Amino acid sequence: MEALAAGPAPAPRNQIVVGATLAAVAIAMLTGGMLAIWAVKRSAAIEAGQSWLPSGIIVPEVPSNVVLIAFPALCSFAQWAVWASKRDDRANTVFALGVSAFVALLILNAQAFIWNQMGVAVADGAYGSMFYAITGMFFALVVAGLLFSFVTMFRYLAGRTREREILIAHAIFWYAMTAVYTAIWFLVYVTK
């Protein structure tokens, strides 16, 4: 029997970008599932005539709003890195990635500040444990993003300037995180 004709080497089909998109979907599902349970519990507490937010607790709106504003900026920097990389502009790419990491660090700081200002104890009823579960998960994801930014930057600094897919994946991650935080901000910090 004759063999099947050999084809040309398959063209690259954005494997990292597809993988990053799927990871973004997974992050969205993780957050969506947690927020859905949050909404159910909050609604049940209110229907039972109880207060969802423990008495004496005030949600610090300034840092939570600042984080909301910081995310679009972070996306802009991540996209700037992609844009600069396509033009082989190494200095701008590295700078944009560095600024991305810096903004991520600021977001972590803001989240820690929110925890400190609110003063909710983790064992403080249903609200306490759920609040720390969801914001802790968010914190962990931002830490992962921060590491992603550093790894991408150091890869680029090390001379792997042709591998642009990882920069696109990096941007996709932060876009997904922006959507995630917007949902958390609305449900946890605005509707309280």
Place this chain on the structure above:
Amino acid sequence: MTTIDSSPDATGDSTVGRLLAADVDWLTSSDHKKIGRMFVGAALLGLLATIVANLLIAIERVDGGAATFDSDSWAQLLGSQRVGLVFGTALPLAAGLAVAIVPLQLGARAIAFPRLVAAGMYMWLGGFILSIVSLLNNGGFGGGDSDMVDLFLAALGLMALGFTAVGVSLVTSVLTTRAPGMTMRRVPFFAFSALVFGIGLVLVMPVLVGAVIYLFVDHRSGAREAFGGNRGIVTWAGWIFTQPTTFLFAIPALGLFAELLPVTFRKRAKLRGLVFGGLGLVGVSALAAVTQQLRFDVPWEGSQLTIADGDDFSTKLGDVAPWAMFHLLPLLGAGILFLMMLFLAKPSKNDDGETIRPNITAGFLFAFFGFGMIFVGMVGSAIEPIVDLDLVDTVFGEASLVYVAYGIALGVMGGVVYWAPKLWGHTLDMKKVAPLALLGVAGTVLASFPHYIAGFLDQPAGLVYDDSDLQIWNILVLIGHGLMALTVVAFVGLLIATVLGSEPDAGDDPYDGHTIEWATTSPAPASNFVDVPTITSAEPLLDLKTANDSNTGSAS
């Protein structure tokens, strides 16, 4: 300068050194075939452990009264059964087979993100072992040991993360590593089922992780208010262990059945879009998981689905619509595959006027029986929520889960038999495998169907029952699990004996296959294909054989 010598000589010439080197090679491999085989191998051990739990439960239930175990142990045993059937059997078997085979079917040299898949496999294995440890120490559903409950939740989260990683890799592989010319409509059925399965994992597992994070923080912190501590595990994470979520894990087994139909009946599958649609419909069950639906109540109330006086239409619709969507649509999807089988099995003649005789292989027998068991499990799952039948909280639900999980196991064993030439270079003897397929289906039916009957006779889901007439059904279930244990042990023994017993002897295309994995050598080389083939249809190998036959005919 210090250097690290990684050449084979560095391990020495001793037998121990060579064995160590081989082990390290396997354990750190990024070859999807090795990862998939380790996945399936470990899952078969998980299946055996699950059957042991099932046997213990069945022994306890035989007399319906006096329990050897205390109530805590009994609760953990029932929990072990659920964890074993889902995370020890259905999921890893389906994922392992998909990891091992899908890149071969796509004409890819490797799976996408091989290290991610390997990490996913190890996360599952670690999580599964930790879950066994916690269950053995009273730490599962409603467990009494606080630290072990935390460990159980962490293990559950670890396994879910692992399967998310596997899902990402499978989906990316199908979307990005197909051979030139292989459009999505030309993707083999099994690879397509792996795509649906992978998407389902990416959608479902993170939701489980989210629920587990809540449960863990709630329990570990000592608050135990939002989710009720250990009691909340069933309520908030129990959906992953129940139908219809588990249908999602059956998709690769259904895809394998669809894959083998054209090869078995030696015909082209003409309605490919319909089969893709059928597999997609089974994937709807993922939505049941995403919406975390643990229980469906369908009020039949003697009036079928009609609206009786005073019934609110929207209430009725609210009861019936989720049930119909999550139970009947997957059933319809599986039904499409059955219709396709009937369509292909219809006697017909080839161009020379000769009757086309089916080529029934041992792999097909397993896959067919696996499909049948999954289908019966799906039917049972669809019947259970009908309130008027009073089947909820009886052993009926357990039986439908056993049907589906054992059906998946049979299907995956069929896949292992079918693709053994590509994985090991051996074909398994039909005379030895066929009796095992029959034994397996007998075991599955006996382990499940008597509990369908006992469910109608109101045997509760726990250990105790009052009616002595129920004893016979529980004895039959015990025999069924015993037969299933025998099947798995014999299957593993046969596989090991065949693989280690002689030199690879399978031809490159022993089953007259249609898809491109049969174009490479048996066993497949590390990079799967020496030259990546060009695909011009959904059955490229069949096209080639037909063209060769035509050329031979015209030449003579």
